[in-house]
Amino acid sequence: MIEYISHSTKETEAFAASLAPRLHAGDILACRGGMGMGKTAFARGLAQGLGLRDQVSSPTFALIQEYTDGNIPLYHFDMYRISGLEELYSTGFFDYLDGDGILYIEWSENIQDALPWDHLTLNIQRIDEDSRYITLEGGGRF
Amino acid sequence: MKLLAVDTSSITASCALLEDKKLLGEFFSNVKLTHSQTIMPMVESLLKQTRVSLEEIDAFAVTGGPGSFTGLRIGLAAVKGMAWALERPCITVSTLEALAYNLYGIDCVVAPVLDARCSQVYTALFRWEGERITRLEEDDAISLQNLKNRLKNVEKPVFLVGDGAEMCYNNLCQEIPHLRLPSPALIWLRSSALGAAALSYAADGITVSPAQLAPCYLRLPQAQRELLAKKNKGVKEK
Numbered sequence: 001m002i003e004y005i006s007h008s009t010k011e012t013e014a015f016a017a018s019l020a021p022r023l024h025a026g027d028i029l030a031c032r033g034g035m036g037m038g039k040t041a042f043a044r045g046l047a048q049g050l051g052l053r054d055q056v057s058s059p060t061f062a063l064i065q066e067y068t069d070g071n072i073p074l075y076h077f078d079m080y081r082i083s084g085l086e087e088l089y090s091t092g093f094f095d096y097l098d099g100d101g102i103l104y105i106e107w108s109e110n111i112q113d114a115l116p117w118d119h120l121t122l123n124i125q126r127i128d129e130d131s132r133y134i135t136l137e138g139g140g141r142f
Numbered sequence: 143m144k145l146l147a148v149d150t151s152s153i154t155a156s157c158a159l160l161e162d163k164k165l166l167g168e169f170f171s172n173v174k175l176t177h178s179q180t181i182m183p184m185v186e187s188l189l190k191q192t193r194v195s196l197e198e199i200d201a202f203a204v205t206g207g208p209g210s211f212t213g214l215r216i217g218l219a220a221v222k223g224m225a226w227a228l229e230r231p232c233i234t235v236s237t238l239e240a241l242a243y244n245l246y247g248i249d250c251v252v253a254p255v256l257d258a259r260c261s262q263v264y265t266a267l268f269r270w271e272g273e274r275i276t277r278l279e280e281d282d283a284i285s286l287q288n289l290k291n292r293l294k295n296v297e298k299p300v301f302l303v304g305d306g307a308e309m310c311y312n313n314l315c316q317e318i319p320h321l322r323l324p325s326p327a328l329i330w331l332r333s334s335a336l337g338a339a340a341l342s343y344a345a346d347g348i349t350v351s352p353a354q355l356a357p358c359y360l361r362l363p364q365a366q367r368e369l370l371a372k373k374n375k376g377v378k379e380k
Contacts, residue, residue: 085260086361088361089211089359090211091211092210092211092212094210095211095212095213097173097259098153102177114259114260
């Protein structure tokens with residue numbers, strides 16, 4: 001398990017960017033953590049670390065953002081409003097599995113039973129207003 | 143009659159050109175590339191290599207579901223676009239029935255299986271006797287456990303085909319020794335087989351207009367699972 005304490009959004013981004021080289025196509029990062037935890041900041045760091053030139057933003061309304069302007073695509077999901085398998089199917093989520101990119105899933109707790117067994121779990125917990133306790137585990141690598 | 147068959151319903155993509163029962167050409171790929179980027183160049187290349195122009199196509203065939211959410215829409219949209227412009231009739235075939243046509247002419251029971259994820263499959267059951275196909279089970283989304291119960295009681299052997307065939311075989315072959323996997327030439331969905339199925343529909347006059355083309359999704363057996371871990375969810379609306 002990897003542990004990190006971030007003291008700012010900037011640090012969360014930098015930490016995510018430093019993890020990026022250790023991720024491969026097909027990896028699934030299931031993110032847990034409530035609102036305002038820096039989940040989208042983490043995604044921005046990942047994209048930057050992967051060398052993607054796309055603009056990163058929260059997929060709250062689009063459900064999925066694709067960042068493809070680089071070598072390994074990053075697929076950014078927000079499952080906040082997904083409440084069943086049928087809804088999940090109609091986002092096209094299953095078509096992204098076993099694919100050519102890395103999946104980063106916010107609110108993954110909403111689709112826990114549909115996550116492949118070998119996913120990675122990213123937990124972001126609040127310590128205080130600016131600080132976060134971040135852990136990454138799973139996949140036999142972390 | 144020249145028929146162009148297109149399939150992007152599951153993990154593979156293919157297109158085939160048939161003239162009556164003669165297969166003029168086929169293009170198949172199984173490399174997880176995005177179907178929306180590959181299917182039209184495949185069709186274009188197939189027509190070019192067979193020296194047939196799109197205007198010569200008399201009818202179009204496409205898999206109508208079940209299958210991948212985006213995959214089905216890609217195939218149906220591609221065929222709808224071509225058929226609409228040329229004002230040609232279309233034939234939709236169940237993805238599972240098209241898969242069963244891989245074993246056309248071989249006396250056997252065939253269970254097409256598509257991986258619906260979460261230990262579930264889209265499946266049906268057919269029996270081939272000579273050139274006659276009999277449907278034994280309707281298209282359905284069921285759990286692996288239910289598939290096991292279904293196939294245990296079938297006369298042997300049962301051939302598994304489709305993108306879930308290997309997964310099902312690995313999961314069930316211990317308990318169901320009469321399961322069989324066919325050769326790589328027969329295991330994946332082939333548009334040549336889709337075309338053969340479509341021709342038998344066309345012979346019975348079962349065609350639709352391009353406007354009527356629509357995907358046929360199957361409901362997943364969701365009842366037994368609750369995806370929402372409500373306790374983890376914030377009370378406030380976002």
